[in-house]
Amino acid sequence: MxxxxxxxxxxxxxxxxxxxxxxxxxxxxxxxxxxxxxxxxxxxxxxxxxxxxxxxxxxxxxxxxxxxxxxxxxxxxxxxxxxxxxxxxxxxxxxxxxxxxxxxxxxxxxxxxxxxxxxxxxxxxxxxxxxxxxxxxxxxxxxxxxxxxxxxxxxxxxxxxxxxxxxxxxxxxxxxxxxxxxxxxxxxxxxxxxxxxxxxxxxxxxxxxxxxxxxxxxxxxxxxxxxxxxxxxxxxxxxxxxxxxxxxxxxxxxxxxxxxxxxxxxxxxxxxxxxxxxxxxxxxxxxxxxxxxxxxxxxxxxxxxxxxxxxxxxxxxxxxxxxLHPQPRGWAVLGASTYGWLFECDGKDVVVAWCPRGGREELSFSGEVEFVHARDGREGRASSLVVGTSPVFLSQVPSKDLGRVTAVTEALPPWPGDPGTYHDAQEVKIDYALDPPERGLHSRGGAEVAEAIVNYGGSARAGDAPGGNLLMVDPSFLGDESVPLKITAEVRRKDPAVNAGFKLVYEGPDGFKTAGSWRTIPEEDRWHVIEWSIQDPRFVSFWGYHFRLESDGAEYGQYLLRRLTVSKEASP
Structure with missing residues (x-):
């Protein structure tokens, strides 16, 4: 046993x-x-x-x-x-x-x-x-x-x-x-x-x-x-x-x-x-x-x-x-990007750590810590440890290595790979000219579908890339409260002769609903701005995303997206 x-x-x-x-x-x-x-x-x-x-x-x-x-x-x-x-x-x-x-x-x-x-x-x-x-x-x-x-x-x-x-x-x-x-x-x-x-x-x-x-x-x-x-x-x-x-x-x-x-x-x-x-x-x-x-x-x-x-x-x-009765204390960021979740367990502190979004990081401690890998049970003691996406249980972590611990009720952990915080922001965006491109606004497909396509002297994502049209705002920017929003997309057709377009579908007070009508991207060979005003968002993520750009069939997804912005508007 x-x-x-x-x-x-x-x-x-x-x-x-x-x-x-x-x-x-x-x-x-x-x-x-x-x-x-x-x-x-x-x-x-x-x-x-x-x-x-x-x-x-x-x-x-x-x-x-x-x-x-x-x-x-x-x-x-x-x-x-x-x-x-x-x-x-x-x-x-x-x-x-x-x-x-x-x-x-x-x-x-x-x-x-x-x-x-x-x-x-x-x-x-x-x-x-x-x-x-x-x-x-x-x-x-x-x-x-x-x-x-x-x-x-x-x-x-x-x-x-x-x-x-x-x-x-x-x-x-x-x-x-x-x-x-x-x-x-x-x-x-x-x-x-x-x-x-x-x-x-x-x-x-x-x-x-x-x-x-x-x-x-x-x-x-x-x-x-x-x-x-x-x-x-x-x-x-x-x-x-x-x-x-x-x-x-x-x-x-x-x-x-x-x-x-x-x-x-x-x-x-x-x-x-x-x-x-x-x-x-x-x-x-x-x-x-x-x-x-x-x-x-x-x-x-x-x-x-x-x-x-x-x-x-x-x-x-x-x-x-x-x-059986752990007491949560909050989260901390270990190293540059590793999540550490602190619990008090029968008088001792235990940290559960992993590197999110496919990351990998070597953590260094000021003394030896005990570790157990959750998935396969490998265990030992070390003063440095490589942590990936699989959780590791850490004990005897020096408090100075743990840093500031924040309760979830006080603030949410940062979105991995996003350099900003958005509690007081009026705008979040995806801009493929930036590195990283996601700034408080994230595609459900993540990095796999957010691969930049260099075109016309700039960066953009293809509209028919699978999964990339499902979007989430950082929950620190907007939770389930209903705040009027303006959503702006900068797009162009891949081929001016090929019809392309979409509709915006978002989480509202009665579930998902369409904002306005279908938008056809003009055929002129340049970037076009398409805007929507939404008065009743309810971004609760019950399907795992907040809104989507939906093309009726792959043939209408033949477009490029350069920038997508969500901004808060004053109530009418």
């Missing part, structure tokens, strides 16, 4: 011990499963024992759908759900559960729709579940990823009706029940709409599934600041629309990485980064999706045969390095 494995088991305690949410502070380390890995105790037996070995104490949900529990009106079947709860409880794992579903016998709402036309039935379902599990389950998440899995015409107001009914029904039978408000991805606009439509003061915590933002970290394009801004964005939104709930816990009840698409090494690196930055911004818990491969592809800590992936071992080393 290796060292991290043994320490994780010691941290977990004796198998079968009773764990009460009221008696123990919740740890940030959790896990969840897809449908086929969470239907029964038999499903759990194929992957939960390995999660126990890691020291995990937190599982997302039991099989609790309305249709499974009330198969015919008035007849309740608890055997499977009770068996699942007992299996997890005996292993020291606390679980929440989902409130969702629409039974086939409900004639008022089609299957797959929110049961808004049968609120009495929905309320009774919630009462039955919460009453049955009073004292055993406290966390209830209302639905999964709305507006996903809802009717095509159903709105955030419909979801709000379900939330209010669930909250009132749950609290009536168990005042300690905690109701979670949720949405797909990081769709804060949808949460805002639900709260404004009536869900205000009817929830106790918030759930997000920001896969798309994490994907930008996996791809090493520098999206750590946007990921670090997710919980602060939730806090700002709540302070505006529901101040009494602005400090509720935030949980990522799903977050993961496709090991088939990105590879096992990057999955392992991303897991550590997701937890480290998540804890640093105040995330209460993150339930990694998922424990074992199931019906959602190669997402598991274990593959389809139950073999541990590199991410499984990295998860264990993370818990060994930080303990």
């Amino acid at each position: 290796n060292r991290w494995h043994l320490l994780a088991l010691v941290a977990l305690g004796s198998v079968g011990m009773e764990v009460s949410a009221a008696e123990e502070t919740r740890t940030p380390f959790g896990v969840g499963s897809c449908h086929v890995n969470g239907r029964s105790v038999e499903d759990y037996q194929r992957w939960v024992p390995q999660m126990v070995e890691l020291g995990l104490k937190d599982q997302r949900s039991l099989m609790s759908g309305w249709g499974e529990l009330e198969r015919t009106p008035g007849e309740w079947h608890w055997e499977n759900m009770d068996a699942q709860w007992s299996y997890l409880h005996e292993r020291g794992i606390e679980t929440g559960t989902l409130l969702l579903g629409n039974p086939a016998w409900n004639q008022k709402d089609p299957p797959g729709h929110l049961p808004v036309n049968f609120i009495d039935g929905w309320s009774e379902y919630v009462r039955q579940v919460v009453r049955h599990f009073r004292g055993r389950i406290r966390r209830y998440e209302v639905w999964n990823e709305p507006p996903n899995f809802t009717g095509p015409q159903q709105t955030a107001a419909d979801y709000a009706r379900l939330v209010v009914a669930a909250y009132d029904a749950a609290k009536a039978v168990d005042p300690d029940a905690q109701i979670g408000l949720t949405t797909k991805s990081a769709h804060l606009v949808y949460l805002r709409q639900a709260i404004e439509a009536g869900a205000a003061d009817h929830f106790d915590w918030i759930s997000l599934h920001p896969y798309e933002v994490l994907d930008g970290i996996v791809a090493d394009i520098g999206m750590e600041p946007i990921y670090a801004n997710l919980v602060p964005s939730v806090r700002r939104m709540l302070a505006e629309v529901n101040p009494g709930r602005k400090d509720v816990p935030v949980v990522f009840t799903e977050l993961g990485v496709d090991a088939g698409r990105h590879g096992e090494a990057k999955q392992a690196d991303a897991l550590v980064k997701a937890y480290v930055i998540g804890m640093a911004q105040g995330l209460e818990n993150l339930q990694w999706f998922e424990g074992r491969d199931g019906d959602s592809g190669p997402m598991g800590l274990l593959d389809g045969q139950g073999r541990p992936r590199a991410a499984y071992h990295a998860y264990g080393r993370l818990i060994q390095a930080l303990g």
Whole structure:
């Protein structure tokens, strides 16, 4: 048995011990499963024992759908759900559960729709579940990823009706029940709409599934600041629309990485980064999706045969390095560009370090530090260490080598490779005549699609370069607040005889929307300026970017972009 494995088991305690949410502070380390890995105790037996070995104490949900529990009106079947709860409880794992579903016998709402036309039935379902599990389950998440899995015409107001009914029904039978408000991805606009439509003061915590933002970290394009801004964005939104709930816990009840698409090494690196930055911004818990491969592809800590992936071992080393209850202190920049995230862990300081955006740097310390590589477990002591994109755990780092440590609530870490700061800026831009070209405005494709094309005596990027038309502003420049913007593009056709153009699509108050109409680039063989005025941006990155220049077909992307500017305008 290796060292991290043994320490994780010691941290977990004796198998079968009773764990009460009221008696123990919740740890940030959790896990969840897809449908086929969470239907029964038999499903759990194929992957939960390995999660126990890691020291995990937190599982997302039991099989609790309305249709499974009330198969015919008035007849309740608890055997499977009770068996699942007992299996997890005996292993020291606390679980929440989902409130969702629409039974086939409900004639008022089609299957797959929110049961808004049968609120009495929905309320009774919630009462039955919460009453049955009073004292055993406290966390209830209302639905999964709305507006996903809802009717095509159903709105955030419909979801709000379900939330209010669930909250009132749950609290009536168990005042300690905690109701979670949720949405797909990081769709804060949808949460805002639900709260404004009536869900205000009817929830106790918030759930997000920001896969798309994490994907930008996996791809090493520098999206750590946007990921670090997710919980602060939730806090700002709540302070505006529901101040009494602005400090509720935030949980990522799903977050993961496709090991088939990105590879096992990057999955392992991303897991550590997701937890480290998540804890640093105040995330209460993150339930990694998922424990074992199931019906959602190669997402598991274990593959389809139950073999541990590199991410499984990295998860264990993370818990060994930080303990079950790490206290985040903030971030620092080590050397020239390496991120260092400081935690106090059982009386000692631990720094988790990596070089973002594909970087690599040799760090020198004034004394020897202990290091452990998260991905492969290599460890030792050294006074200098080369750090790349894979995280390294460092201990005994001299404070003078660490420098200034800044809490995420005070300021976000700098965008890697960007020489500026933009808290007080009125303008951000990409200018291919500069080095580096990205100054507070960044392309989703990063360096791979931002390769300069020297043309007409200057530098530009081709409009048909894949991924380069997805843009993000630095979150220190503009978060989810609605500030009037002017966006300016300097473009020209590659061939004056070939038609080219695009439309601007941006995150607004109701999701993505088109600004004005299609813009055709004039055929004159020179640079042209195209401008848009946007009065209602809501840049929350729920798809992992803020706006895009969209050409309807590759043939219309035959243009060059020399400069793109986003500037703040005075409110009309």
